[in-house]
Amino acid sequence: xxxxxxxxxxxxxxxxxAGGTIKTVSIGTYPETSLKSAREEAxxxxxxxxxxxxxxxxxxxxxxxxxxxxxxxxxxxxxxxARTAPLRKIWQPPPKGRSxxxxxxxxxxxxxxxxxxxxxxxxxxxxxxxxxxPRQSHTKDKASGQVSRARAYLSxxxxxxxxxxxxxxxxxxxxxxxxxxxxxxxxxxxxDDPTITKVRTVLLDERELSAEQHAGNRCRSxxxxxxx
Numbered sequence: 557x558x559x560x561x562x563x564x565x566x567x568x569x570x571x572x573x574a575g576g577t578i579k580t581v582s583i584g585t586y587p588e589t590s591l592k593s594a595r596e597e598a599x600x601x602x603x604x605x606x607x608x609x610x611x612x613x614x615x616x617x618x619x620x621x622x623x624x625x626x627x628x629x630x631x632x633x634x635x636x637x638a639r640t641a642p643l644r645k646i647w648q649p650p651p652k653g654r655s656x657x658x659x660x661x662x663x664x665x666x667x668x669x670x671x672x673x674x675x676x677x678x679x680x681x682x683x684x685x686x687x688x689x690p691r692q693s694h695t696k697d698k699a700s701g702q703v704s705r706a707r708a709y710l711s712x713x714x715x716x717x718x719x720x721x722x723x724x725x726x727x728x729x730x731x732x733x734x735x736x737x738x739x740x741x742x743x744x745x746x747x748d749d750p751t752i753t754k755v756r757t758v759l760l761d762e763r764e765l766s767a768e769q770h771a772g773n774r775c776r777s778x779x780x781x782x783x784x
Contacts, residue, residue: 565585565586566582566583566584566585566586567582567583567584567585567586567589567591567594567597567598568580568581568582568583569581569583569597569598569601569602571601571602571605572605573605573608574605574606574607574608575608579605581601583597583598583601584597584731585731586638590634590638626672627672627673627674627734628669628670628671628672628673629665629668629669629670629671629673629676630669630670631673632673632713632714632717632730632734633658633661633669633710633713635717635730636712636713636716636717637655637657637658639716641655644657646709657709660702660705660706660709661706661709661710661713663688663702663706664684664685664688664702664703664706664707665681665684665706665710667684668680668681668684673717673734673736674734674735674736676736676737677737678737678741678742681710681737681739681742682742682743685703685706685707685742685745688702688703690702699745700745700746701746703745703746704744704745704746704747707739707742707744710739711738711739711740714736714737714738714739715729715738716728716729716730717729717730717733717734717736718730718733718734718735718736718738719733720738
């Protein structure tokens with residue numbers, strides 16, 4: 557495990573090849589590669605070295621795996637969850653079970669999770685939202701409310717994987733960017749549901765949150781008579 561100057565964590569295996577030389581093979585970066593996956597890959601590389609396989613072949617195999625196009629929506633959500641859980645409570649799972657964000661995504665988009673994420677189109681997400689049937693035992697929210705929340709939690713996942721704003725800067729999004737639909741371009745069913753009277757949650761990205769905090773600090777510095 558390496559900690560770079562940009563605070564990114566990189567996994568790598570360093571070991572002695574059957575030929576006697578010491579080689580280092582890069583495995584991946586966190587959170588795209590979890591600690592568990594890194595350990596599993598390290599074990600495979602160690603076994604390959606012991607069999608005398610060329611280090612270049614091992615490295616090429618790993619690169620091909622990271623570039624694979626059949627990565628599922630479930631895997632992308634897990635990558636994002638691993639990155640976000642330490643920062644946002646909604647993504648932090650309890651001792652047993654799934655996080656609230658993950659439960660809501662699974663509830664609405666469960667049928668899409670096992671499919672290759674790069675093959676999913678706008679229509680797939682829209683159909684999942686339109687055909688969703690609320691589970692009364694799961695939550696008291698109506699179908700439109702459940703869909704709206706699931707859409708709100710899945711949107712930044714796809715933005716992060718695609719490298720869209722606010723994840724457009726190098727290092728902010730997924731290392732291997734994917735071409736995925738933007739759920740902001742889909743209809744939010746709670747927007748025109750007159751029965752939903754509660755204040756809906758607004759998810760701010762890092763840039764918007766920073767701006768809100770800056771504005772709040774500026775208002776407080778002006779004193780109690782401020783009109784902010």
